[in-house]
Amino acid sequence: xxxxxxxxxxxxxxxxxxxxxxxxxxxxxxxxxxxxxxxxxxxxxxxxxxxxxxxxxxxxxxxxxxxxxxxxxxxxxxxxxxxxxxxxxxxxxxxxxxxxxxxxxxxxxxxxxxxxxxxxxxxxxxxxxxxxxxxxxxxxxxxxxxxxxxxxxxxxxxxxxxxxxxxxxxxxxxxxxxxxxxxxxxxxxxxxxxxxxxxxxxxxxxxxxxxxxxxxxxxxxxxxxxxxxxxxxxxxxxxxxxxxxxxxxxxxxxxxxxxxxxxxxxxxxxxxxxxxxxxxxxxxxxxxxxxxxxxxxxxxxxxxxxx
Amino acid sequence: xxxxxxxxxxxxxxxxxxxxxxxxxxxxxxxxxxxxxxxxxxxxxxxxxxxxxxxxxxxxxxxxxxxxxxxxxxxxxxxxxxxxxxxxxxxxxxxxxxxxxxxxxxxxxxxxxxxxxxxxxxxxxxxxxxxxxxxxxxxxxxxxxxxxxxxxxxxxxxxxxxxxxxxxxxxxxxxxxxxxxxxxxxxxxxxxxxxxxxxxxxxxxxxxxxxxxxxxxxxxxxxxxxxxxxxxxxxxxxxxxxxxxxxxxxxxxxxxxxxxxxxxxxxxxxxxxxxxxxxxxxxxxxxxxxxxxxxxxxxxxxxxxxxxxxxx
Numbered sequence: 001x002x003x004x005x006x007x008x009x010x011x012x013x014x015x016x017x018x019x020x021x022x023x024x025x026x027x028x029x030x031x032x033x034x035x036x037x038x039x040x041x042x043x044x045x046x047x048x049x050x051x052x053x054x055x056x057x058x059x060x061x062x063x064x065x066x067x068x069x070x071x072x073x074x075x076x077x078x079x080x081x082x083x084x085x086x087x088x089x090x091x092x093x094x095x096x097x098x099x100x101x102x103x104x105x106x107x108x109x110x111x112x113x114x115x116x117x118x119x120x121x122x123x124x125x126x127x128x129x130x131x132x133x134x135x136x137x138x139x140x141x142x143x144x145x146x147x148x149x150x151x152x153x154x155x156x157x158x159x160x161x162x163x164x165x166x167x168x169x170x171x172x173x174x175x176x177x178x179x180x181x182x183x184x185x186x187x188x189x190x191x192x193x194x195x196x197x198x199x200x201x202x203x204x205x206x207x208x209x210x211x212x213x214x215x216x217x218x219x220x221x222x223x224x225x226x227x228x229x230x231x232x233x234x235x236x237x238x239x240x241x242x243x244x245x246x247x248x249x250x251x252x253x254x255x256x257x258x259x260x261x262x263x264x265x266x267x268x269x270x271x272x273x274x275x276x277x278x279x280x281x282x283x284x285x286x287x288x289x290x291x292x293x294x295x296x297x298x299x300x301x302x303x304x305x306x307x
Numbered sequence: 308x309x310x311x312x313x314x315x316x317x318x319x320x321x322x323x324x325x326x327x328x329x330x331x332x333x334x335x336x337x338x339x340x341x342x343x344x345x346x347x348x349x350x351x352x353x354x355x356x357x358x359x360x361x362x363x364x365x366x367x368x369x370x371x372x373x374x375x376x377x378x379x380x381x382x383x384x385x386x387x388x389x390x391x392x393x394x395x396x397x398x399x400x401x402x403x404x405x406x407x408x409x410x411x412x413x414x415x416x417x418x419x420x421x422x423x424x425x426x427x428x429x430x431x432x433x434x435x436x437x438x439x440x441x442x443x444x445x446x447x448x449x450x451x452x453x454x455x456x457x458x459x460x461x462x463x464x465x466x467x468x469x470x471x472x473x474x475x476x477x478x479x480x481x482x483x484x485x486x487x488x489x490x491x492x493x494x495x496x497x498x499x500x501x502x503x504x505x506x507x508x509x510x511x512x513x514x515x516x517x518x519x520x521x522x523x524x525x526x527x528x529x530x531x532x533x534x535x536x537x538x539x540x541x542x543x544x545x546x547x548x549x550x551x552x553x554x555x556x557x558x559x560x561x562x563x564x565x566x567x568x569x570x571x572x573x574x575x576x577x578x579x580x581x582x583x584x585x586x587x588x589x590x591x592x593x594x595x596x597x598x599x600x601x602x603x604x605x606x607x608x609x610x611x612x613x614x615x616x617x618x619x
Binding site for chain 2: 016050053054055056057074075076078079081083085086087088089090091092093094098101102103105106107108147
């Protein structure tokens with residue numbers, strides 16, 4: 001990719017009391033891209049995000065935002081970042097509007113009109129002057145998004161952003177992120193446990209385990225295409241496929257075959273000719289969940305504790 | 308920086324507790340004022356001032372004659388008797404009713420309350436951001452941590468000064484509404500001579516001295532609150548030290564070190580009454596020790612706030 005990355009993590013490491021939580025993390029994030037951040041509990045997602053937002057200081061390595069080191073030029077670098085770390089904790093005794101006013105005052109050049117604009121974008125106009133303590137979790141999430149967008153950040157970090165949103169809200173949220181990524185070239189970094197969400201939302205996923213980045217991959221363009229074929233008798237199917245030199249795996253009542261789209265009709269007629277009863281042939285997409293579990297090797301919680 | 312203070316000020320006044328503090332402070336001045344006035348009107352007697360002076364003089368003389376007293380007490384009683392004799396001899400009447408000055412000097416005791424309320428704010432202004440998790444929102448802004456902490460410290464002192472102004476203002480107002488200004492001289496003995504007391508000057512001076520404890524308690528609470536992120540610990544420890552301070556000092560009084568801890572000095576009123584907690588300390592020395600501790604508390608607060616990894 002020829003575009004300059006907006007965020008670069010270089011050899012980012014964090015050691016707390018002798019425990020290495022994050023080891024030599026390298027990651028580039030590009031404008032207009034939504035990157036998902038996945039990892040089992042305790043893998044170091046939150047620690048990484050906290051280091052990217054200046055809440056924690058890296059033991060080694062650095063975070064560079066738009067060409068400026070977060071450590072050396074903190075104020076300038078962070079002014080390009082919008083953040084929601086875990087639940088958006090707002091001042092409950094203030095109204096939603098006053099919360100936004102509070103954060104707007106901490107940035108340069110956020111006029112009152114911008115506050116109204118953001119409020120409208122997240123759809124909170126009707127309740128914005130009520131106290132945050134009366135808000136539902138979903139409304140707080142919206143307010144959290146509003147405060148992160150106030151200063152038109154070039155880079156948006158979201159930790160578990162859809163937590164507490166209703167399905168319509170999630171969809172709206174997803175479309176909104178897509179929109180600001182595409183139209184304004186904002187780079188978005190989303191950590192989430194909801195794999196299906198990440199799958200729908202992201203262009204790329206970074207997977208972290210035990211403090212190490214184990215994979216970065218693009219979603220939506222699998223190199224090999226897989227098809228699921230349900231047919232009986234299954235033994236015959238297997239022998240045929242072997243004879244035709246296709247690699248495959250047995251799954252449920254059928255098989256998953258590695259085959260290019262062009263070759264599908266030929267394969268089907270072959271099987272039909274040989275009196276094999278065909279029930280279904282469909283593209284098989286490995287869900288992100290499968291990939292994720294495959295990469296991280298199951299559910300055990302990582303050794304190191306995130307706190 | 309102004310905007311940050313504006314933010315802190317806005318958050319402060321949207322908390323119910325802040326208004327309660329203000330209401331308490333006002334009530335603690337007005338209610339006793341009303342009660343004093345009521346008692347006085349009810350017990351109004353027709354006695355001349357000479358009779359009252361004679362009565363009190365006899366009372367002190369009885370004590371002097373009957374009880375074993377310390378030297379300081381004997382001296383103070385003898386001074387009082389001398390003043391009474393002077394009044395009778397020179398026809399200087401005594402004030403029989405409560406005056407504005409009396410009331411205000413009574414209300415000046417509530418600087419204790421001002422200190423307590425300011426300590427509560429100082430203890431919680433940083434720690435509450437941590438306990439509610441809003442610290443994450445506050446520190447991911449293009450504002451250095453030092454500036455955030457400075458705005459909070461300034462807000463604490465602004466609040467303290469506001470309470471002080473309310474304390475003085477309300478007590479003056481209540482005083483002038485309920486009581487009369489003094490018309491008769493207050494007397495005191497200085498270096499063996501009887502002179503007229505500078506009532507207003509004394510009142511201002513006692514407020515000024517009380518600021519020593521006010522500033523030190525506030526800074527200490529701010530320090531504990533921001534280092535340990537626990538407002539209850541900060542309030543508790545500050546209150547403990549201000550109640551038990553004298554006891555701790557007297558326990559340590561054998562050792563030289565007692566001169567170099569701030570609790571020996573924070574009560575500057577000891578120079579007004581003359582009962583020094585420790586022998587051989589002077590006002591400039593006390594002020595120096597307090598200033599050094601003030602700097603230490605502030606520097607540690609800043610260092611810990613700026614270096615800390617935020618995990619809230």
